[in-house]
Amino acid sequence: MNQKERMLAGLPYRAWQDGLEEERTHCKEVIYDLNHLHPRDRAQIPEILKALFGRTGEDVWLEPPFHCDYGWNIEVGDHFFANYNLTILDVGKVTIGSHVMIAPNVSLYTAGHPLHPASRDSGYEYGAPITIGDHVWIGGSVVILPGVTIGEGAVIGAGSVVSRDVPPGVLAAGNPCRVLRAITEEDRDYYWRNFRFDVTDY
Template sequence: MDQKERMLKELPYKAWMDGLEEERMVCREKLYEFNHLHPREHHKLPEMMKNILGKTGETVNILPPFHCDYGYNIEVGENFFANYNFLVLDVAKVSIGNNVQVAPNVAIYTAGHPLHPEMRNTGYEYGISVTIGDNVWIGGNTVILPGVTIGDNAVIGAGSVVGKDVPADMLAVGNPLRIIREITEEDRPYYYKEREYDQESWQEIQDMLKTKDVSD
């Protein structure tokens, strides 16, 4: 089993062997073009991103700068958006669902190193996959650590360090991460804390939802 196979199987592996350095260089070259595209040509970004990531929905929008290791280990669903300074260390699979929104300065780490110093100094490292469900919102300056699963409809507050799984429909925040409460139908009328939607936006939303129900 070569080092790439070991990496993809989430086994200890050496990142400089068996063509892995060359694969990271190919990704960096693509990212260089992506991150240095002139603002007036930003309409090209979605197609460029589809050439970097392993799988995307039809609509994918990542604002530069964006950084990752390989690209092909990242899969995002339909209607994905990530704001500035999105960082993904994708030595293992990163699977992201539909309608996910990522605020600025979010980092997803699948990569890690052994705890014991002598073992760490051998050069072996590892990657453990990260999974993010549908309709998730990740607040700015959040760090998601290896092996984490975030369930559908969850919201992660800004500045969080996510080192454990977050169940579906939960609001979680902090370092260490705390599950605050469940997100319920009682949250529907509010767009920010206790601020309710105004009549105009509320009516537009109701019309949109009716149209969606018909199309479904």
């Protein structure tokens, strides 16, 4: 088993061997082009993402700048939107559902290192997958750590550090992130806090 195969299996691996460094360099070249598009060329963004990511649905968009390690280890569904400064360390598989919105300065870290300094100094690292369900909203400056699954319809409040799974249909926030309450049908009539919609087409 080479180092890429070990990485994809979630086993300890060394990131500079067996072509992984070259793959990251290729990814950086694609991302450089994405992040330096002139504003009049922004229509190219979806096609660049389709070439970079392992799988994309329809209507995918992000606002540069963006950073990731490989790109091919990221899958996004339909109607995906990410705002400025999304960082995805995709040594582990990152699977993002449909109708997902990601606010600015969000980081998804599938990568980790051993706790003990001697083990860490060996150069071995690991990756654990991150899964984000359909209809999830990730607030600004959220950090999602390795191995986390966020359930369908959940909302993660700004500034949260998500170290454990979040169930579907809840509002969760904090450091560490914890469930605050369920999202109910009553919430449908409010656009923010206790402010009701003044329109009928929501």
